[in-house]
Amino acid sequence: MSRMKHRRTAIMLLLLAMSSVLILGGCGTDTPKENSSETTQTGEIDPALAPNDDSEAGEEANDPVAALQTENALAQTVEQQNGKATVTNAESNLVVVNKERSLPDGYEPPDLVEPNVKFSFSEAHEKRHMRKEAAEALEKLFANAEENNIELNAVSGYRSYKRQQSLYSYYVDTQGEEYASRVSAVPGTSEHQTGLAIDVSSPSVGNVLEQVFGDSAEGKWLAQHAHEFGFIIRYPEDGESITGYLYEPWHIRYVGVEAATAVYNNKTTLEQFLGE
Numbered sequence: 001m002s003r004m005k006h007r008r009t010a011i012m013l014l015l016l017a018m019s020s021v022l023i024l025g026g027c028g029t030d031t032p033k034e035n036s037s038e039t040t041q042t043g044e045i046d047p048a049l050a051p052n053d054d055s056e057a058g059e060e061a062n063d064p065v066a067a068l069q070t071e072n073a074l075a076q077t078v079e080q081q082n083g084k085a086t087v088t089n090a091e092s093n094l095v096v097v098n099k100e101r102s103l104p105d106g107y108e109p110p111d112l113v114e115p116n117v118k119f120s121f122s123e124a125h126e127k128r129h130m131r132k133e134a135a136e137a138l139e140k141l142f143a144n145a146e147e148n149n150i151e152l153n154a155v156s157g158y159r160s161y162k163r164q165q166s167l168y169s170y171y172v173d174t175q176g177e178e179y180a181s182r183v184s185a186v187p188g189t190s191e192h193q194t195g196l197a198i199d200v201s202s203p204s205v206g207n208v209l210e211q212v213f214g215d216s217a218e219g220k221w222l223a224q225h226a227h228e229f230g231f232i233i234r235y236p237e238d239g240e241s242i243t244g245y246l247y248e249p250w251h252i253r254y255v256g257v258e259a260a261t262a263v264y265n266n267k268t269t270l271e272q273f274l275g276e
């Protein structure tokens with residue numbers, strides 16, 4: 001009997017460990033994106049002014065999505081800094097931060113604000129913040145959800161390099177480096193540090209950041225409508241080989257309406273959208 005009990009305990013521990021990975025996976029490693037709206041606007045305004053002798057440039061000017069893709073192409077937005085592949089477009093709405101692409105050391109977004117939406121907690125905290133454009137889009141998303149009787153709660157937005165560092169060190173100290181790298185993002189590689197990502201859940205599932213949210217009415221609504229407000233489900237189901245993370249139906253990332261709609265319509269990932 002006691003052997004059975006041990007076995008059961010071992011299984012419980014395993015499940016617990018697996019769920020921590022789910023909870024902290026991409027959320028530990030979120031990347032920032034920046035505002036490419038200027039680019040978009042340029043693309044929209046410029047077509048008439050664009051030289052016609054270059055048909056490719058002309059097409060891009062007429063197609064804001066193509067212009068965004070060119071400007072933020074993965075291969076063009078990374079360079080070696082302090083021995084790490086570091087993004088060169090940290091402030092772009094389309095910046096891609098992942099396990100292979102870090103933010104510059106100590107990066108802080110320039111325009112963090114607190115969106116006026118319902119959070120799952122009441123205290124003041126840096127995780128209430130997002131970059132301004134993303135925060136305004138989140139307010140519209142939440143307002144629209146409410147109109148459709150969908151109750152969302154914001155759970156965790158911006159995460160500073162410093163906080164990611166202490167989170168990561170905590171895992172290294174208590175569980176060892178290998179475990180830490182599996183459950184938490186190496187500082188500088190969390191999309192939450194960009195100020196463009198936020199974890200969202202619903203009281204209907206106890207505001208947990210787990211896959212069960214994806215099966216709830218709120219999670220389904222979010223997956224279907226986030227792009228209308230410029231957000232994508234950053235770590236889609238079956239995307240691990242590309243994004244580096246398991247499915248995270250709760251983690252949304254602001255990229256602007258044009259890019260989000262393209263990613264949604266093509267059922268793709270940000271990495272693939274920008275050329276990988």
Ligand SMILES: [Zn+2]
Nearest residue numbers: 026027199251
């Ligand atoms: Zn997250």
